[in-house]
Amino acid sequence: MDTTSPVSLLLDLIGTFAFALNGALTALRIARLDIVGVVTLGMLTAIGGGMIRDVLLGDLPPATFGDWRYLAVAAGGSIIAFLFGRGLDRVAAPILWLDAAGLSLFAVSGALKSLDFGVGPAQAVILGAVTGVGGGTLRDVLIREVPAVLTSGLYAIPALIGALLVVTAERLGSPGLLAAVAAAILCFTIRMLGVRFGIDAPGPPGTRRGA
Amino acid sequence: MDTTSPVSLLLDLIGTFAFALNGALTALRIARLDIVGVVTLGMLTAIGGGMIRDVLLGDLPPATFGDWRYLAVAAGGSIIAFLFGRGLDRVAAPILWLDAAGLSLFAVSGALKSLDFGVGPAQAVILGAVTGVGGGTLRDVLIREVPAVLTSGLYAIPALIGALLVVTAERLGSPGLLAAVAAAILCFTIRMLGVRFGIDAPGPPGTRRGA
């Protein structure tokens, strides 16, 4: 079944590349893995979010497996990071940028694909956010980090906002590509502002959270 | 496809609420997360078990996504726990009670739904137990605890017993609601007795396990 819109596909592939670089660089930096570990973690980060989305939508086998372009882009990004990522001792900044890019693109493309499959708007927003945070969550579980979606206040929220914006635009009949790019840019901007200024979502009433 | 019985739905929603409170309180107590982390962990604990069951049954998208009531109950329970759970330094007791309640209700409703989907009785019992322990297992993996299903002797067993009872009753044609409630109460009682008296399942032959 190929009901995926071209916009969704394009955003998906760029997001796949960004997450593949991110996952592979994370593997190099935190876990010091060999090429198999680096490529495995890169590919899983890259295609994990979309795989979870497709499983939940019942679009099986996932687009990742029906479409060689996802696998090629995910493998290519991981290998590039493996070859050229060495010595980047301060690679934290690009890792955060790439993660934010993948998050934004997947939140938007995931929400669009979910609408294509006929789920309701609330479900499409949530599935968009799940697509955005899914790959990074699998990455963090495998290398035994607490997932960013739990600890970083402005991580799920920008993904939800980006998905909400594109779902609203789709409902109002606005042109697909423009709304999608605007939603992704908005999500990316909020995420990076959160990173830059260390903004967190509110803690429980009456508590003060330390840095 | 909506073959879910009303009994199964009702038990599911109450179990969803209990697990949402439990997951959110766990997030407050153990991981000291902000509102996004608390609600994410609460919702995942609440709907994770049913999602795994529905994926394995091939009922996709999962009922959670086709039916807004699950999402509303899961989000509501998580937000209530976030707002009112503060300062509960000894919140361990309610966390255990809520976990046992969710476990019992999901084991029964999961087994009933699995029968509705035409799997065999042994499979229905196992899928019931998986529904019961699934959300808590996802919760524990994300916050890096070893899941209770592995370490706590009387955790999977009461779920299996509750599911077995309701599957047997269904096969014998006894009235649905009565058998379901009895099975859930039995499961809950065994679980809480295990907690109260520190009962564990037997260790390997010839060993003595410490407390």
Add this chain to the structure above:
Amino acid sequence: MDTTSPVSLLLDLIGTFAFALNGALTALRIARLDIVGVVTLGMLTAIGGGMIRDVLLGDLPPATFGDWRYLAVAAGGSIIAFLFGRGLDRVAAPILWLDAAGLSLFAVSGALKSLDFGVGPAQAVILGAVTGVGGGTLRDVLIREVPAVLTSGLYAIPALIGALLVVTAERLGSPGLLAAVAAAILCFTIRMLGVRFGIDAPGPPGTRRGA
């Protein structure tokens, strides 16, 4: 839908038994669990890889649940390990052999089943490897180890080679059982050579990895 070939089924059941023993022995050795924990971890290790494969193929409920033989073999292997695995303080060697056997058999049977379901050859090779490494990865995540697929250089590679060999043979029309057994033996041999001689895949360019 039962399009599974007899060869695939036979290899699957032997691999299920090997992984059940492996998972249960791991539970005894590393985590010192009781019988429920041992059997749960043994069964999940045994059927986890095939479950992930079947979810991704859309063959739901997974063969594990439609076919009681998988459950019986997985439970039997786990219980045998629980009863007779005690005192094996140097049980590391059989754990590694059983893991390599399960890896090899599942990589081959997973690739064959994927071809039966009509995915392309590259996808079948990857799904074969996923089947091989999936159960052990779930096992490692639950007991909080970094999965072998990330850290052990010659773990995913032999699985990919075994799957590639059997997919190639199938495309060339060679007899199924012979090719399958040869591919499994090749995968097993490469894996055990890697274990024996501590061979790792290459690290990033310009680095030297310690032992």
